[in-house]
Amino acid sequence: MDNKVNFLALGTVFASGLLFGLGLVVSQMINPAKVIGFLDLAGDWDPSLALVMATALAVTIPFFRLILKRKSPLFEANFSLPDKTDLDLRLISGAVLFGIGWGLAGLCPGPALVGLTSLDSSVLIFVAAMLGGMLLHYFLLESRD
Amino acid sequence: MENFTPINSIMGGLLIGLAATLLLWANGRIAGISGILSGIRIPIQADNAWRTCFIAGLLLAPIGYMVLSGRELEIATQASPTLLIVAGLAVGFGTRLGSGCTSGHGICGIARFSGRSFLATATFMGSAILTVYLTRHLMGAL
Numbered sequence: 679m680d681n682k683v684n685f686l687a688l689g690t691v692f693a694s695g696l697l698f699g700l701g702l703v704v705s706q707m708i709n710p711a712k713v714i715g716f717l718d719l720a721g722d723w724d725p726s727l728a729l730v731m732a733t734a735l736a737v738t739i740p741f742f743r744l745i746l747k748r749k750s751p752l753f754e755a756n757f758s759l760p761d762k763t764d765l766d767l768r769l770i771s772g773a774v775l776f777g778i779g780w781g782l783a784g785l786c787p788g789p790a791l792v793g794l795t796s797l798d799s800s801v802l803i804f805v806a807a808m809l810g811g812m813l814l815h816y817f818l819l820e821s822r823d
Numbered sequence: 824m825e826n827f828t829p830i831n832s833i834m835g836g837l838l839i840g841l842a843a844t845l846l847l848w849a850n851g852r853i854a855g856i857s858g859i860l861s862g863i864r865i866p867i868q869a870d871n872a873w874r875t876c877f878i879a880g881l882l883l884a885p886i887g888y889m890v891l892s893g894r895e896l897e898i899a900t901q902a903s904p905t906l907l908i909v910a911g912l913a914v915g916f917g918t919r920l921g922s923g924c925t926s927g928h929g930i931c932g933i934a935r936f937s938g939r940s941f942l943a944t945a946t947f948m949g950s951a952i953l954t955v956y957l958t959r960h961l962m963g964a965l
Contacts, residue, residue, distance in 0.1 A: 690849040691873045695880020696887065698842035698854060698926075703888045703896065705835020706828060711899040715826050717955040724826040731929055733836025734843070738934035741844040746935070751851030758851050759935070760922065765942050772921020773928075773943040777950025779913030782958065783902050786925045787918060788856040790911075791878065793898050795885040800900045804911040811915020812861045819920070 687753035699792045705730045708793045710784025710800075717781055843931050846877070855927020856881070857918035921947070 706712045715724030793801040843854040918924040932940020
């Protein structure tokens with residue numbers, strides 16, 4: 679683990695974050711009105727979000743398959759993939775709760791973080807509360823494990 | 824469907840897909856925003872470095888966009904501060920309880936054909952659509 683390799687690895691992570699954020703901006707998914715337009719099936723429906731997801735999946739599905747055939751990623755010894763497989767109540771209730779918040783505000787974690795740069799007060803309030811929710815989960819359910 | 828923006832959606836989707844591909848290929852990590860963010864720990868530990876770099880990229884992306892395109896960011900919301908707090912708490916707690924959000928489950932998990940991610944994505948999509956229906960059409964605009 680010399681410093682040069684480490685620097686390259688972190689630079690690549692930064693580039694990935696930058697590309698991801700740029701994708702959210704270009705696709706307008708950072709705009710809550712646009713997201714609500716997709717979720718509101720009974721309104722003037724906007725399929726944009728579905729096309730963003732479908733296009734992203736058209737890239738990740740084949741490439742993930744190829745990458746995961748390798749023994750290891752470029753800069754790390756191993757892949758760090760989620761290892762849980764159980765379809766439990768935590769997963770479902772968490773997803774229900776997340777969906778309620780997403781539907782109320784039109785914001786999910788990625789777009790909310792990217793939108794911080796605009797200093798829009800709605801996004802600032804949402805992100806502060808979101809961090810609060812994550813901390814609450816940590817102190818209630820994770821720190822004792 | 825007059826608000827549909829297919830070109831922007833395809834360009835944005837390509838960038839998001841490439842970003843997730845790059846992170847897995849180079850670093851072996853899943854581009855799940857809620858997981859990357861909530862994994863940052865105090866006091867500072869080695870695992871924080873890559874997480875902070877990814878978040879820094881996310882935060883700087885709109886600045887790059889505005890400089891290159893000369894356009895402003897469009898962020899429009901109708902939600903009141905109280906509603907935003909409730910929504911933020913639900914998203915923060917829910918994404919931890921459910922081990923992921925739109926990016927981790929919806930884009931990366933489905934690409935790995937993870938059963939958990941299929942179930943989570945269908946559930947949060949359904950829950951969000953129902954929430955919008957209830958608040959916008961049954962209870963009136965909040």
